[in-house]
Amino acid sequence: MSILASSGLEAIINPHDAAPSREWVLGHLADPEVRGVCLTHSQPSDKVDDEFLKACNENLKVVSTFSVGYDHIDIEGAKRRGIKIGHTPGVLSDAVADITVMLVLMTLRRVEEGISLVKSGGWSKLPWAPFILCGPSISHPSLVLSFLGFGRISQHVLSRLLAFTSKIHPPQVQYVSSHARPNQMEIDQQFSDRFGVKVKRVERDQLASESDILIVLCDLNPSTKDYVNSEFLGKMKRTAVLVNAARGPIVNSDDLAHALSTGQIFGAGLDVITGEPDISSDHPLVKAQNCVIIPHMGSADVDTRKAMAELCVRNAIAGAKGDPMPAMVQ
Numbered sequence: 001m002s003i004l005a006s007s008g009l010e011a012i013i014n015p016h017d018a019a020p021s022r023e024w025v026l027g028h029l030a031d032p033e034v035r036g037v038c039l040t041h042s043q044p045s046d047k048v049d050d051e052f053l054k055a056c057n058e059n060l061k062v063v064s065t066f067s068v069g070y071d072h073i074d075i076e077g078a079k080r081r082g083i084k085i086g087h088t089p090g091v092l093s094d095a096v097a098d099i100t101v102m103l104v105l106m107t108l109r110r111v112e113e114g115i116s117l118v119k120s121g122g123w124s125k126l127p128w129a130p131f132i133l134c135g136p137s138i139s140h141p142s143l144v145l146s147f148l149g150f151g152r153i154s155q156h157v158l159s160r161l162l163a164f165t166s167k168i169h170p171p172q173v174q175y176v177s178s179h180a181r182p183n184q185m186e187i188d189q190q191f192s193d194r195f196g197v198k199v200k201r202v203e204r205d206q207l208a209s210e211s212d213i214l215i216v217l218c219d220l221n222p223s224t225k226d227y228v229n230s231e232f233l234g235k236m237k238r239t240a241v242l243v244n245a246a247r248g249p250i251v252n253s254d255d256l257a258h259a260l261s262t263g264q265i266f267g268a269g270l271d272v273i274t275g276e277p278d279i280s281s282d283h284p285l286v287k288a289q290n291c292v293i294i295p296h297m298g299s300a301d302v303d304t305r306k307a308m309a310e311l312c313v314r315n316a317i318a319g320a321k322g323d324p325m326p327a328m329v330q
């Protein structure tokens, strides 16, 4: 029996194999029989804003998002109305870490350029030379590997990347987190012991100027929006690569496009981009040969999506019944 069937609750399911209209969503929210709603982070119909919250009938107890991120939800507004929020942390960490590592390697090794060369028929015209299509080495002896945000997914990425970096000269690992903790040295020592390399929290300037590989995996919130802007990019090494697998607006797209076209940084790998999914083929970042862009598919493996679906539904059922939710946003 499915989790839903055994819950004794009834579900109203979007009948179309496409995003529902906003009207359809808002219309159902008003129904006093509706106690909870499952939604995603990627559809305009699913934005939990003032309009959404005002449409909710007063018996609605829970909004459960099929995502770990919840920047599409007005958390404070929901709390004021007594609505709990569920999300899907943990179950997607491996899948997102896999795709992040893929973007790191593709960006360093100029795979975007290589693929376009083959597809455009340009390969046979390319004279071979020792440094043709070469990029910075991931096993470079003084590699600095950095993270903007060092939560679950970043830590999964670090474990994977350490399989590629030099064993003789291990990389230095640094990260920025929202604020230093009183026991920061102890925390960093625990990370260092766990990963077998030196891990330390640094400030923004150091993150910008010292990174060879910078991976963005933090929440989008007012303090991280446009965090990577022209001033930040201007401090980065010309050989550095940037990977964003978190949310588009953390990296300013215009500033990144400029940094890539002027050689201010070596390359970028993006699973997310401001304005997605409405990104045209003449967007400067899409056109940039030193930028790999994929359409926000970090968690897109079958087992992960099944696990996310299950957690999302379990959160909704528990929230609707007033039971403790498996993964509630605090």
Ligand SMILES: O=CC(=O)O
Pocket (backbone or CB within 6 Å): 041, 066, 067, 068, 069, 070, 092, 246, 298, 299
């Ligand atoms: O971006 C994906 C998610 O938040 O799950």
